Amino acid sequence: MTQRPYNFSAGPAAMPEEVLQQAAAEMLDWHGCGMGVMEMSHRGKEFMAIAAQAEADLRELLAVPTHFRILFMQGGGLAENAIVPLNLSRGGAVDFVVTGGWSQKSAKEARKYAAPAVVASNEADGHTTLPAPATWRLSKDAQYVHVCSNETIHGVEFHELPDLKALGSQAPLVIDFSSHVASRPVDWGRVGLAFGGAQKNLGPAGVTLVVVREDLLGRALSICPSAFDYKTVADNASMYNTPPTYSIYMAGLVFQWLKRQTEGGFTGIAAMEERNIAKATLLYNFIDRSEFYVNKVAKDCRSRMNVPFFLRDESRNEAFLAGAKERGLLQLKGHKSVGGMRASLYNAMPLAGVQALVDYMRDFEKTSA
Ligand SMILES: *Cc1c(COP(=O)(O)O)cnc(C)c1O
Numbered sequence: 001m002t003q004r005p006y007n008f009s010a011g012p013a014a015m016p017e018e019v020l021q022q023a024a025a026e027m028l029d030w031h032g033c034g035m036g037v038m039e040m041s042h043r044g045k046e047f048m049a050i051a052a053q054a055e056a057d058l059r060e061l062l063a064v065p066t067h068f069r070i071l072f073m074q075g076g077g078l079a080e081n082a083i084v085p086l087n088l089s090r091g092g093a094v095d096f097v098v099t100g101g102w103s104q105k106s107a108k109e110a111r112k113y114a115a116p117a118v119v120a121s122n123e124a125d126g127h128t129t130l131p132a133p134a135t136w137r138l139s140k141d142a143q144y145v146h147v148c149s150n151e152t153i154h155g156v157e158f159h160e161l162p163d164l165k166a167l168g169s170q171a172p173l174v175i176d177f178s179s180h181v182a183s184r185p186v187d188w189g190r191v192g193l194a195f196g197g198a199q200k201n202l203g204p205a206g207v208t209l210v211v212v213r214e215d216l217l218g219r220a221l222s223i224c225p226s227a228f229d230y231k232t233v234a235d236n237a238s239m240y241n242t243p244p245t246y247s248i249y250m251a252g253l254v255f256q257w258l259k260r261q262t263e264g265g266f267t268g269i270a271a272m273e274e275r276n277i278a279k280a281t282l283l284y285n286f287i288d289r290s291e292f293y294v295n296k297v298a299k300d301c302r303s304r305m306n307v308p309f310f311l312r313d314e315s316r317n318e319a320f321l322a323g324a325k326e327r328g329l330l331q332l333k334g335h336k337s338v339g340g341m342r343a344s345l346y347n348a349m350p351l352a353g354v355q356a357l358v359d360y361m362r363d364f365e366k367t368s369a
Helices: 017-026 045-061 076-088 101-110 230-235 245-260 268-289 314-326 351-368
Strands: 068-073 093-098 115-121 145-148 173-176 193-197 208-213 306-311 341-344
Touching (some): 017 245, 045 068, 068 076, 068 230, 076 101, 076 173, 101 145, 208 230, 268 306, 314 341
Parallel strands (some): 093 115, 173 193
Antiparallel strands (some): 193 208
16 A cells, blocks of 8 residues: 555544554444444443453553543543533632643633632743743642643643642642643653543544543532533443444554554553654754754753744745645644644654654755755
8 A cells, every 4th residue: 555644733633554444444344243333332242342442451551550540531622621620629729730722721711610720831931841840839729730741732741740749739630631642651640630632642533531530539519510520420431421432442443553562672652652752852853953943842841742843934834834745744734823833743653754754844945945
């Protein structure tokens, strides 16, 4: 088969080709049962097996401890901006660290249900740094502290999760890990709840992953919709209402693909981290050595997944994108709030794709001289 174009979309994003092939082969008849997956009852033995396998594989891949529950929900990351305060805030104080567009949105939505405080922000420097945890002005009575651990739009990533206990806080840490889940291991000892939409790094849009510490279940406000009450979802093994069955199946195929990956003697998520470091290093090093391109994010918090960059001569933007498309390099246009370009290097992007991008960027610079 010919090489498909390399797709740098921020989300919904490229899927591993092997996964698409397998899904295509199983589309009309899953494992000889005479039905495609999207035609199955979510309570039948076939789909129950698919969902159980997906959950077990994810637990193994991300090394989720047994005192955390894995929930497959709907509504995406944006709905979680409401669902988290509905479940965890008790209507009281909640702390937000604002590091880019997504955490900003989360803080704003929480106002409907709780009393959010912005306890640290990098807004003054255009969301290009991370405020050191020691400088966060954490509230004494916060029900939780929210952090977006990878800012998809601004390209800022926490390479180490904050240790709230070391900062004197007993509040659980909530992370929005939508855009870097499964790209690196998670330090669960520092986390109370993690959520993420699937469409960046886990599968197709439609399913939202929530990993929540068991002791945080059962705190929902009485106005919380039952289908969004974590305890109800957990008690019903994510089948309180019809789950997004096909998206769960596809995510399950991605989990199996992840388990097969090897890199530098590692497998699974550790392999992905090795590969993701290599991919990001290749692109950032090229940009930093160039006079033609620039990335404005501080080096210690640059995202491995989302690389926003600019042409110093922005009048060349359209030509850059058109030339990229001709070379089979798709969806490089930056987010509208930032401008410029953005290359998203999720797990499904191979190193060869990043090399092809760097080669194109070098050639484009030459022809623009
Ligand atoms: C994409 C994204 C979201 C929004 O997800 P939806 O599924 O569109 O609701 C939230 N947070 C982060 C960090 C994201 O990258």
